[in-house]
């Protein structure tokens with residue numbers, strides 16, 4: 216039976232799954248850590264990919280593979296294909312002012328007009344995370360690097376290219392899902408917007424015509440063979456995808472279904488047959504990996520809020536969960552607004568985290584653990600509301616990502632989000648999506664192969680609107696202070 220590999224090059228690590236192409240049965244897997252930080256030498260991803268593949272027993276018996284990756288990261292390549300500077304990641308907020316400038320400029324000086332023009336053009340209003348904002352930052356702060364730009368790639372594009380042997384810049388490929396996160400690709404027409412790329416680089420359109428942008432392949436279009444020199448001449452490469460589109464494909468979501476991913480980022484993403492154009496900027500109008508759309512709301516803070524709180528309390532994740540479940544809902548009034556890395560949804564890149572309503576009664580270890588879980592889920596409730604405002608009907612979500620392993624998150628999520636929460640077996644659903652894409656490319660079929668996702672536990676709870684309201688009031692206070 217043919218085997219396929221799926222790779223998830225995410226923020227904190229690289230994960231590899233090897234599955235049977237026809238059934239999706241997991242055969243083996245491996246992972247390797249990525250370095251910390253919000254700018255990373257792509258070579259570190261390449262090294263981690265090699266280690267993860269080795270831990271997964273190699274690719275000698277694999278017929279096809281695809282790479283899913285953290286979205287938006289800016290990989291700058293010179294004419295020889297060398298990386299010009301470390302990649303700026305999706306969670307690097309130095310480009311926050313650049314994003315505001317881009318919105319203002321497209322609006323001829325008016326932010327509201329600019330927001331609606333960006334939303335109309337590419338489905339998304341730039342924030343610090345988007346590639347287009349990082350390019351403007353580069354043009355303004357490192358013009359010597361911007362001048363050498365011969366090609367622009369995203370993390371998954373670059374890794375696919377390396378696996379293919381990186382013969383020339385013209386062999387760079389991507390897919391619609393990841394291209395839609397650049398800010399200079401229109402997922403509705405399927406075309407790059409060179410005018411917006413030129414705006415970002417402060418150049419005329421004719422001056423960016425020579426910059427190579429990866430060719431956008433169809434969802435099941437082969438990207439050629441792997442590099443024979445790497446021992447991958449027998450492997451068909453898939454186009455790959457952004458990690459959130461990968462998760463949707465791995466979970467087998469169809470239009471109308473929504474995922475809640477709590478990894479480094481927190482993401483509520485819904486597969487949709489129609490695009491969104493949210494001028495408020497809260498919802499990004501991305502594409503999925505099957506030809507549909509993937510409106511999503513993404514936070515900078517998620518699993519690491521729990522990591523940091525567990526560290527502070529001197530417990531592991533199981534201990535944090537136990538403590539949180541020992542406290543009563545609402546944590547005796549204690550509220551954590553978890554903007555530990557700034558925030559993107561809402562767009563408050565310079566925000567910091569804050570604890571509200573500390574009293575002798577509320578200042579206990581269980582309450583702090585509970586406030587961390589409720590703060591994270593309060594933040595995600597805002598994402599659900601933002602999607603609903605765009606007409607996305609979210610009544611149930613499928614919970615994935617590292618923090619989906621937390622019992623406290625599973626049990627408390629339905630009450631704060633006000634939806635049913637389905638939790639599949641812990642797994643690497645982004646890598647699974649990449650593997651499923653590889654199997655699709657291999658089969659040449661019109662639709663991805665049917666793979667079962669196994670046991671799903673369902674969590675329901677009575678809504679706790681008072682807890683959400685207290686969180687929202689504290690978050691509004693922070694926003695009001697920052698916005699002056």
Ligand SMILES: Nc1ncnc2c1ncn2[C@@H]1O[C@H](COP(=O)(O)OP(=O)(O)O)[C@@H](O)[C@H]1O
Pocket residue numbers: 225226227228477478479480518519521522532533615616617618619620621
């Ligand atoms: N049981 C758990 N409870 C809460 N968080 C967890 C648990 N297990 C792992 N994590 C956290 O999940 C994160 C990794 O999740 P993952 O989805 O792989 O992230 P990413 O894809 O962004 O690299 C880490 O921050 C890790 O500490």
Ligand SMILES: O=C(CO)[C@@H](O)[C@H](O)COP(=O)(O)O
Pocket residue numbers: 225226227284285286287305344396458459478479480481482499513
């Ligand atoms: O910026 C986004 C989506 O717009 C993030 O979701 C990144 O794609 C990083 O994902 P994880 O490493 O948290 O999975």
